[in-house]
Amino acid sequence: MIDDSKNIRSGVEGIRGKEEKPTVKPRLRIASLLKSSEVLVPVGSAILQIKVGLSLVAVSILGLISPLWVSAILSLAGSVSCMAGIFLIYHTFSSRGTFESLINQSIRRVINSQN
Numbered sequence: 001m002i003d004d005s006k007n008i009r010s011g012v013e014g015i016r017g018k019e020e021k022p023t024v025k026p027r028l029r030i031a032s033l034l035k036s037s038e039v040l041v042p043v044g045s046a047i048l049q050i051k052v053g054l055s056l057v058a059v060s061i062l063g064l065i066s067p068l069w070v071s072a073i074l075s076l077a078g079s080v081s082c083m084a085g086i087f088l089i090y091h092t093f094s095s096r097g098t099f100e101s102l103i104n105q106s107i108r109r110v111i112n113s114q115n
Contacts, residue, residue, distance in 0.1 A: 042092040047089075052078070055078070057078040
């Protein structure tokens with residue numbers, strides 16, 4: 001019996017033979033998503049919301065507003081606005097399916113290995 005260890009493969013990658021490479025680069029995928037108006041409007045508004053929130057926080061930190069309680073309320077509103085903008089960007093891209101979860105990738109590998 002001759003042991004030919006070069007031909008022995010283990011795991012899902014071994015069954016499939018070779019590893020699949022994505023057909024579209026991630027930057028091109030995001031650029032193509034941003035061209036559609038369904039994604040452009042929410043992302044544009046989220047970026048504007050983040051900028052407004054950060055500017056409110058900066059104004060309140062610099063102390064340009066004299067009553068301290070108004071400055072604290074504006075700082076809180078700016079922080080909430082910034083977090084909501086970040087969540088809107090995340091929700092927009094995740095609902096379009098650009099970021100696949102590890103579970104979906106593993107299911108796809110198993111199905112491809114069975115075919």
